[in-house]
Amino acid sequence: MFENLSEKLQATFSKLARKGRLSESDVDAGLREVRLALLEADVNYRVVKDFIARVRERAIGAEVAKSLTPAQQMVKIVHEELIALLGQPAKLNLSGQAPHVIMLVGLQGSGKTTMAAKLALYLRRDGHKPLLVAADPYRPAAITQLEVLGRQLGIPVHAEDVRTRPEEVAARAVKMAAGGAYSVVILDTAGRLQIDDEMMDELERISRLVHPREVLLVADAMTGQEAVRVAEGFHARLGLTGLILTKIDGDARGGAALSIRSVTGVPIKFLGVGEKTDALEPFHPDRLASRILGMGDVLTLIEKAEALFDEEQARKMEQKLREASFDLEDFRQQLREVRKMGPLQQVLEMIPGFSQVSRQLPADLPEKQLKRIEAIIDSMTPAERRDPQILNGSRKRRIAMGSGTSVQEVNQLLHQFRDMQRLMKQFSSGRGRGLFSLFQ
Amino acid sequence: MFLRRAKSIQESLTKTRRSFFGRLATSLFGRGDLDEAFWDELEESLILADVGVDVTLEVVGNVRRRAEERAMRKASEVEGILRQELVRILSQNQQPYLPGVRDLSVVLVVGVNGSGKTTSIAKLAHYHVARGDRVLLGAADTFRAAAIDQLRIWADRARVDIVAHQPGADPGAVVFDTIQAARARGANVVIVDTAGRLHTKHNLMAELQKIRNVAAKQVHQAPHEVLLVVDATNGQNAIAQARVFGEAVGVTGVVVAKLDSSAKGGVILAIARELGLPIKFVGTGETLDDLAPFDPEAFVAGLFEPVAEEA
Structure with a gap:
């Protein structure tokens, strides 16, 4: 999985104190990453060269908006220029006489x-x-x-x-x-x-x-x-x-x-x-x-999600994510919705910043494993899903038998779930604020 | 039917080699001093050849270090070490095609949509026939419209037999029948055509694993080759293709198709370097003869042949 450009730029700019303007050296440091991202995306070498020159001109001395970090400002400029270069979508021209x-x-x-x-x-x-x-x-x-x-x-x-x-x-x-x-x-x-x-x-x-x-x-x-x-x-x-x-x-x-x-x-x-x-x-x-730019296809993801989640449900889910009151019941729900969107790894990769999270998940979460996870959660009682704390040895054995898995697998799932909860807390406590703002 | 003139492999390859680094050979090595602009231009040439950023930086870095160690001053002196460096990368993992002797060899051919699998299979069949093998083709692309007809026409041209089911049939069953038929008819090489699939489609990759398993259960150590056909006009995505197909079905070699195009196919350097996959054949045109075993020495040597016509 490639690191996305926003993350790279974030790393490049992290050494710089937050400043009001993008200096020449900031811009050049950032543009190195942009150049690599474009070349890795197979944009032609010479097209990249022209593009970088244009962005450089616009970026040097650019005001960094209050709500943005220098990295975000840079991405914004690059993104806007790229959109301008790609041009507006055009319809088929079917004017004149048929056929x-x-x-x-x-x-x-x-x-x-x-x-x-x-x-x-x-x-x-x-x-x-x-x-x-x-x-x-x-x-x-x-x-x-x-x-x-x-x-x-x-x-x-x-x-x-x-x-x-x-x-x-x-x-x-x-x-x-x-x-x-x-x-x-x-x-x-x-x-x-x-x-x-x-x-x-x-x-x-x-x-x-x-x-x-x-x-x-x-x-x-x-x-x-x-x-x-x-x-x-x-x-x-x-x-x-x-x-x-x-x-x-x-x-x-x-x-x-x-x-x-x-x-x-x-x-x-x-x-x-x-x-x-x-x-x-x-x-x-x-x-x-x-x-x-390798920044993930957020809009497609949002659209896919919109088509599948109903809005009310999504709002509730987001609320839970923020409050970190996310339980296994929600997780199961989430899992089912996500699986409708396609293979998990692919879905996660579409979310900028989320590549961090997906890296903490097992390297390659195959669909089969997701099915097992779902089976394990299905075999729990609603009370257990809401409060996994109550799972003792005997309950775990029952769940393992009911889902055709093993106690180790049940434990592993619980462990992963706890990790996930912890990550969610981190996100909701500020480090991941950018993520949520994307979904609004 | 054959409106286009059949090119000899030699001719095609020469053309490819010429256009490969044509500009490089003349303007770069003929420029005189070994200055900063030289290294920039070398980098540009490699990236324009789809070699990719990582391998380009590595190659330029290595060549530059060696040039400095030997206190080289002239651009023309660098050509030799650049050539060595490229050959080294390409030959590191070279392995022969279908080594050893066995009664029945099974070759599975895979790749993304439109990479050139079916045409490559026809050429490969022809290659075997010319060596006295008895070839049987398995039409396991039962998905794409008319893929079976396409392979059938090629089988006729290459004068080999083909086993095919109806469109939509289970590709695993086609493989099973092809191997059975090969045994019954005394064929010694089976080449299986599979449906093109993007490596990001998990269920289709799983289907490929199943095809592989069907072959493995019937013939000892089969498939004996799993060839990934890569389109020479592809850029860096070919690395992802090679990686994912490699993990899913154990690719044993790469066929570079469409090397007669203006594209340079430089991504094979990245595939060889990063994934250690051997390149086994190159396809250089649309006739049965347009397939040649990959030869790193000849290939790289060709890169530096002087070019007359190209601007």
């Missing part, structure tokens, strides 16, 4: 075919009549893949023999759609290297024939430094109109988005977040900025 042609382009394996299906589903839900077009005769079974996806979604797919040239396939599909049956045509083109002239010529020919409204570069969130040259290559030949970042559901920090955005200037339109055909998300610059 609107959307062309998906990118390297091999970036996720174009899956994305074509996701976009088609998204547009149909938005009231459009999409037609999917299989314009990739090269990759074995790429056409079949799109046809299968189309069948699953009940969205028509135009495909021809693999010997037909993709520009002809595309042109015929658009002509067909112009008859009025379809309002949007989505072209799934073959993956190609931007340095492959012959293949790039083909894309140009398609583009000239069908006049796409949107030419979207589909890029893998895991892409490294080369994102810059890939994007430049496609942009120079085709004039990109937008970017879609895929596989963002992994743990890649997605620095490629920043690189691509800053060399092409095209807006980010969507994020692909999973293999299911409805796993398409609008892009939120603030979230992506936090993610690139």
Whole structure:
């Protein structure tokens, strides 16, 4: 688990007394960490360099707000600049006369075919009549893949023999759609290297024939430094109109988005977040900025939590956390809600500052272990859950038998629970104030 | 079908090597004095090649120390020790592919979505066929639409047999049947294609462990290779991939796919350095011949070949 940037900056600035302004040396010390965070997130070296220069200019001499520490002030500036650079989310441009042609382009394996299906589903839900077009005769079974996806979604797919040239396939599909049956045509083109002239010529020919409204570069969130040259290559030949970042559901920090955005200037339109055909998300610059900085994806977590916890319950829980009157009954409740949000480790990592806490938990809390913990708590009586102090040897034996575990495991859980209570107390007594303020 | 010209491995690799540190070779080592700007530029070149901050700082630090010990004054003198340092990192953990002799070898191929597993498997099958092996492919990616069809087409091209179930079938059952069929048909190499999965999906990683266990129960010490296919265009996330796949299913080697792209694949240095995983093959194109055993010496030597055309 990477230490998040806020923690690193906190450490860097901890030596400095609290001051009203950020001095040049403070800023430079802080920017070293920012630079590393961005490079670790695969933001292109030169993009990082420009970015750091800009932040430096703004940060030196900046007033530190009363409510913030110098580290927080620094993060705030960096975060704001990053958001500005990522730009505002943009909708698909479907103006003008139908059918609107959307062309998906990118390297091999970036996720174009899956994305074509996701976009088609998204547009149909938005009231459009999409037609999917299989314009990739090269990759074995790429056409079949799109046809299968189309069948699953009940969205028509135009495909021809693999010997037909993709520009002809595309042109015929658009002509067909112009008859009025379809309002949007989505072209799934073959993956190609931007340095492959012959293949790039083909894309140009398609583009000239069908006049796409949107030419979207589909890029893998895991892409490294080369994102810059890939994007430049496609942009120079085709004039990109937008970017879609895929596989963002992994743990890649997605620095490629920043690189691509800053060399092409095209807006980010969507994020692909999973293999299911409805796993398409609008892009939120603030979230992506936090993610690139390695500060956790707080907003996503809060949203996930909001969707699952009811508000009343959440308020009560927070109250308990503050008062540290948190018992095993609450813990069980919490555990169930958290498990709905995904694997625990992942959830904890989304919370800035909480990586501290998760480090105190067993290094890798597998789901299986969570189930055992839940079983142990389930086997207690309500009175025991409210007051674990009353657990004596005989009660523990009963619980162990009831949950199919051992007395040692029961003891271990109680021990961990006590540690957790202690941590909560520390948090509520000031050291973790920042954490709670995030949830308000 | 094959609209694109088949490239020889030699040709592809040469191109890769040229673009790898092309700029480095000319502008960096040809610059004359060994000044501060030289070290900065070396650092920049390594990071731009996706080597990552940690390994870059280590490499630059080591090379710089040695250069100073030997009182080097010219940039051109450093090239040799830089090359040595990179080769050292890459060859530290090198191990042969499928060492030893056995009746039936099982090779499991894993990786994140879109890394190039299926294409790499086709090339690997071709590689074995060329060595006189009898290969059987197992289509255990029963999840992704048309993944089975894709592997079937490749199997035809590589002239090897394939065992496949219906889409959505249990991948463990596919592996079981593939190994049974291999025994019945006298095949000596089984290569299993698995569904792409992001390493952060715990349940899918557990499924992979199950596939592994199915193989282990049927063949002594199987799988004999677990190859992780890493996309050369990936950045630092490839380290996380290698780490998590390694912990889950015991990766024995890495295949670097798409090294014919403009990307440098430098993250393999970090994978070798931080995780001690051997790099076993490199993929350099879209035809069956575009796969070569990884050779650290040749690879690094290629990095410093002079480059003519690239700006």
